[in-house]
Amino acid sequence: MANRGHSSNLLLLATNLVLSLSSLVLLGGSITLEDNFHDIQVSSLFPATSCTSSLLHPNTNTNTEVDVERSSLKVLPRHGPCSPLASPKVKPPTPDQILNRDELRVNSIVARISGQKPGPSTLEDSKADLPAKPGSTVGTGNYVVTVGLGTPKKDLTLIFDTGSDLTWTQCQPCARYCYKQQDPTFDPSLSTSYTNISCSSAACSQLVSATGSTPGCSVSTCVYGIQYGDSSYSVGFFGSEKLSLTTTDSFNNFLFGCGQNNRGLFGGAAGLLGLGRDKLSIVEQTASKYGKYFSYCLPPSDSSTGHLTFGKGSSSVAQFTPLKTISQGASFYGISILGISVGGKKLPIPVSVFSNAEGIIDSGTVITRLPPTAYNALRSEFQQLMTKYPKAPALSILDTCYDFTKYPTVTIPKVGFWLGGGAYLDLDSSGILYAASMSQVCLAFAGNSDDNEVLIFGNVQQKKYEVVYDLVGGRLGFQANGCA
Ligand SMILES: *[C@@H]1O[C@H](CO)[C@@H](O)[C@H](O)[C@H]1NC(C)=O
Numbered sequence: 503m504a505n506r507g508h509s510s511n512l513l514l515l516a517t518n519l520v521l522s523l524s525s526l527v528l529l530g531g532s533i534t535l536e537d538n539f540h541d542i543q544v545s546s547l548f549p550a551t552s553c554t555s556s557l558l559h560p561n562t563n564t565n566t567e568v569d570v571e572r573s574s575l576k577v578l579p580r581h582g583p584c585s586p587l588a589s590p591k592v593k594p595p596t597p598d599q600i601l602n603r604d605e606l607r608v609n610s611i612v613a614r615i616s617g618q619k620p621g622p623s624t625l626e627d628s629k630a631d632l633p634a635k636p637g638s639t640v641g642t643g644n645y646v647v648t649v650g651l652g653t654p655k656k657d658l659t660l661i662f663d664t665g666s667d668l669t670w671t672q673c674q675p676c677a678r679y680c681y682k683q684q685d686p687t688f689d690p691s692l693s694t695s696y697t698n699i700s701c702s703s704a705a706c707s708q709l710v711s712a713t714g715s716t717p718g719c720s721v722s723t724c725v726y727g728i729q730y731g732d733s734s735y736s737v738g739f740f741g742s743e744k745l746s747l748t749t750t751d752s753f754n755n756f757l758f759g760c761g762q763n764n765r766g767l768f769g770g771a772a773g774l775l776g777l778g779r780d781k782l783s784i785v786e787q788t789a790s791k792y793g794k795y796f797s798y799c800l801p802p803s804d805s806s807t808g809h810l811t812f813g814k815g816s817s818s819v820a821q822f823t824p825l826k827t828i829s830q831g832a833s834f835y836g837i838s839i840l841g842i843s844v845g846g847k848k849l850p851i852p853v854s855v856f857s858n859a860e861g862i863i864d865s866g867t868v869i870t871r872l873p874p875t876a877y878n879a880l881r882s883e884f885q886q887l888m889t890k891y892p893k894a895p896a897l898s899i900l901d902t903c904y905d906f907t908k909y910p911t912v913t914i915p916k917v918g919f920w921l922g923g924g925a926y927l928d929l930d931s932s933g934i935l936y937a938a939s940m941s942q943v944c945l946a947f948a949g950n951s952d953d954n955e956v957l958i959f960g961n962v963q964q965k966k967y968e969v970v971y972d973l974v975g976g977r978l979g980f981q982a983n984g985c986a
Pocket residue numbers: 690691696697698720721722723739
């Protein structure tokens with residue numbers, strides 16, 4: 503007995519010594535444990551049952567005396583309690599379905615950037631069962647905004663996408679097909695500001711680069727066709743309309759697609775808002791007012807809201823990195839990632855691993871895709887710091903999952919990205935994990951199939967950051983806690 507007591511005292515002493523030594527070491531390196539880890543309430547990984555709205559009012563102009571031209575729209579998650587598209591008749595996709603569709607989007611981005619061209623698509627040859635071809639990139643973006651179109655103005659809820667350029671909405675008379683949408687379908691014949699764009703106009707020929715498809719011609723009206731990676735598509739008349747972003751900011755002669763044949767995973771949205779870099783994108787078409795400057799904040803969960811702001815405000819931005827161009831994909835916003843830190847430690851990934859692959863930032867891709875060499879290093883460091891939690895089966899493309907059933911709170915390592923120009927992006931705690939259920943919460947990153955494939959910085963990792971696109975300044979900005 504005495505011996506046992508003695509040895510446990512010794513053990514205690516030894517433990518104390520180790521503890522004080524480790525805190526000394528940590529203090530010596532002027533870092534504390536808390537700085538490198540997030541304590542997360544596991545329930546916070548799931549949306550609440552009701553929507554918590556940010557302070558911003560939808561579609562009100564946030565101009566102040568000092569701000570020049572600036573307009574904010576509310577960004578809403580497409581699924582969950584904040585979604586304007588939620589309907590008891592439509593079941594939201596499962597996490598598995600969302601991730602599988604995400605893979606289709608990524609495949610089409612990869613195909614586009616590696617130079618594969620989609621086939622032509624016209625009003626005549628579009629059928630319900632078009633084969634999946636590498637076309638433009640979405641169908642499945644996860645956030646929506648509401649804009650006004652026409653005179654009198656009709657509100658339309660559109661999927662928000664920085665990975666494509668053409669803005670389109672389903673239009674009456676839906677000559678071929680319109681899928682079900684939440685808003686009444688836009689009817690150009692009831693608007694005094696609608697005009698058809700003629701086949702011979704310069705705008706019509708701009709569709710080639712904006713959509714990846716050669717436009718068609720019906721009587722003398724220009725016909726666009728755009729096909730997305732998951733084989734969703736929209737085909738219709740190319741028109742111009744009055745676009746109202748807020749009650750005070752509107753644009754005459756905004757070029758858009760008036761869709762007559764639309765199919766795919768648009769889930770009740772009336773169409774798509776193209777925020778890419780090509781000539782026909784809304785960013786270019788509103789350049790005279792907003793100077794090709796916009797920003798957004800994606801909400802941390804499906805039960806909260808974010809915003810999309812056009813124009814430069816007086817808000818300060820902490821981190822900037824050069825905006826790069828992508829040779830094969832003029833629509834995409836290029837980003838240069840130079841390194842990754844996990845739990846405060848910079849991973850020993852050779853810089854060449856990042857420089858050999860093009861990198862883009864995309865609002866519509868859910869999960870960040872990394873060169874496999876980088877992903878393997880991230881995964882192994884993350885796993886080492888998470889050994890106390892029981893593992894769970896893989897979830898679609900996510901291979902590092904945990905069972906948090908017995909843990910109301912968990913401590914996870916911080917994950918940060920080193921960007922070109924010296925910026926460091928310390929991901930929000932909502933940007934590291936992707937939760938299917940309490941028993942299956944996964945590291946929200948995936949590896950590409952080879953190191954040369956395009957790196958994609960996805961929307962989970964952008965959560966709660968104000969992401970600034972300053973096209974004239976040639977830079978991307980990041981400001982933490984941007985949704986407030
Ligand atoms: C636009 O062009 C199409 C095809 O020629 C035609 O059916 C439609 O009526 C035109 N709409 C307007 C408003 O001119």
